[in-house]
Amino acid sequence: MSDSVTTSIVRRYRDLSSIDALLQQMSSELERWGHTQLTDTLREITSELRAEISLGHKPDTSIETIRLRAEQKLAARHEASLVNVINLTGTVLHTNLGRANLPAEALDAISAVARSASNLEFDLTSGKRGDRESHVEALICEMTGAEAATAVNNNAAAVLLVLNTLAMNREVPVSRGELVEIGGSFRIPEVMSRSGCTLVEIGATNRTHLKDYRNAINPHTALLMKVHTSNYRVEGFTASVSEPELAALASEHRLPFVIDLGSGNLVDFTTLGLPHEPTAAEALASGADLVTFSGDKLLGGPQAGLVAGRADLVEAIKKNPLKRALRLDKMTLAALAEVLKLYRDPQQLTRRLPTLRLLTRKQSEIREQAESMLPALQGALTPRFTVSVADCHSQIGSGSLPVETIASAALKITPVSAQDSELRELAEHLRRLPLPVIGRMHKNAVWLDLRCLEPEQQQAFSAQLGSLQV
Numbered sequence: 001m002s003d004s005v006t007t008s009i010v011r012r013y014r015d016l017s018s019i020d021a022l023l024q025q026m027s028s029e030l031e032r033w034g035h036t037q038l039t040d041t042l043r044e045i046t047s048e049l050r051a052e053i054s055l056g057h058k059p060d061t062s063i064e065t066i067r068l069r070a071e072q073k074l075a076a077r078h079e080a081s082l083v084n085v086i087n088l089t090g091t092v093l094h095t096n097l098g099r100a101n102l103p104a105e106a107l108d109a110i111s112a113v114a115r116s117a118s119n120l121e122f123d124l125t126s127g128k129r130g131d132r133e134s135h136v137e138a139l140i141c142e143m144t145g146a147e148a149a150t151a152v153n154n155n156a157a158a159v160l161l162v163l164n165t166l167a168m169n170r171e172v173p174v175s176r177g178e179l180v181e182i183g184g185s186f187r188i189p190e191v192m193s194r195s196g197c198t199l200v201e202i203g204a205t206n207r208t209h210l211k212d213y214r215n216a217i218n219p220h221t222a223l224l225m226k227v228h229t230s231n232y233r234v235e236g237f238t239a240s241v242s243e244p245e246l247a248a249l250a251s252e253h254r255l256p257f258v259i260d261l262g263s264g265n266l267v268d269f270t271t272l273g274l275p276h277e278p279t280a281a282e283a284l285a286s287g288a289d290l291v292t293f294s295g296d297k298l299l300g301g302p303q304a305g306l307v308a309g310r311a312d313l314v315e316a317i318k319k320n321p322l323k324r325a326l327r328l329d330k331m332t333l334a335a336l337a338e339v340l341k342l343y344r345d346p347q348q349l350t351r352r353l354p355t356l357r358l359l360t361r362k363q364s365e366i367r368e369q370a371e372s373m374l375p376a377l378q379g380a381l382t383p384r385f386t387v388s389v390a391d392c393h394s395q396i397g398s399g400s401l402p403v404e405t406i407a408s409a410a411l412k413i414t415p416v417s418a419q420d421s422e423l424r425e426l427a428e429h430l431r432r433l434p435l436p437v438i439g440r441m442h443k444n445a446v447w448l449d450l451r452c453l454e455p456e457q458q459q460a461f462s463a464q465l466g467s468l469q470v
Helices: 003-015 019-024 027-033 035-054 063-077 104-114 137-144 155-166 188-195 210-216 243-252 280-285 311-319 322-326 330-342 346-352 354-359 363-380 420-431 455-463
Strands: 148-152 171-175 198-202 224-227 257-262 290-294 305-309 385-397 400-415 446-449
Touching: 003 035, 019 035, 027 035, 027 063, 035 063, 104 330, 137 148, 137 280, 137 305, 137 330, 148 155, 148 311, 148 322, 155 188, 155 257, 155 290, 155 305, 155 311, 155 322, 171 188, 171 210, 171 224, 188 198, 198 210, 210 243, 224 243, 243 257, 257 280, 280 290, 280 305, 305 311, 311 322, 330 346, 346 354, 363 385, 363 400, 363 455, 385 446, 400 420, 420 446
Parallel strands: 171 198, 224 257, 257 290
Antiparallel strands: 148 305, 290 305, 385 400, 400 446
């Protein structure tokens, strides 16, 4: 390196303002970001500038340029990673997209208890310590017919807690056809293992008989358990044992009978024009001593796992030390209570509860919505793509009614070239919109199923079409 080049590099190093000098000229940035964050960012920027200078480059080292770089870096670091998206996948309860949308009543309740102190564990009548589950237990019992109930942070936790309480170091027979894998690769056998009980596999994948349960019962058996296969279905040459039969067998041997409904719901879906799915009340009426189910699936509430049934069993579960580790926070309890209250007015349920409102939308209404949006979307796309309105089928999602679908309508975007690369590019551009749009790719097209597109989201979708550069 020549002397002149070395001299030039040294001079540029000297032109760089010190951190203290930069801070003195950034009073507004100091006020916004604080001394520590701004100082660390300025050090990072000056280090980058020195590296550029050492390579013989001539970066802009002015205060205004450094100020702009600092603002950009700090703003990027503070951007939320968890953001709203528009779910046009056609899956209503999409696990990856947050499952159930909460009603206004639940959102208001969350906001109210989050901003100030509350009577979470305080009895306002006696002035003494209260039970946090008093805010939801009576409601769960009202909706299910249970004697008692408790709630934890998800249904896997509910199953874990039940088994750890009632079956630790003992055996639990379960049909091989019910050893399901739930979201995130969590499997019932693994949950059972962590609970401290021993799984006894009985029957075959497609056929299990009452005698299989009877033959598995011994002095080490803790309870009988039936797992509702909500995320798959075995069809053809099959046989399973009914819940009343299992309840009778459990009673004969003085064993608790537990049903894990998974995505259990609280209403008869057939009255809403939807396929039948067992309710928690039906499970208890069939003879179950305990039933476990999710709060954020078909129930339409926040993430939670509910346990309902016999009072003595629920009381034992509540005393388990694990219960404290799995308990719900005040915001979830507030939201869950408000969602459960909506079930008191069945006539208004599909209007007020987002999950049921979206599941019961008519195909004709969705198609009309798609046709109204088609011209604007086609105008926002380049001639490389064509848009049409197409009939499709939505899914309930989150393991609920896996083989059942609901007639819907979609905006179908097809590349003129029929190249997959153009489809992937389009899907990426949709995800990069200010309010990301998530559709699905199927049969050489991007499908935007509008079942879950609420009116306010439709406005936001249309308003950002100008940003769709593809």
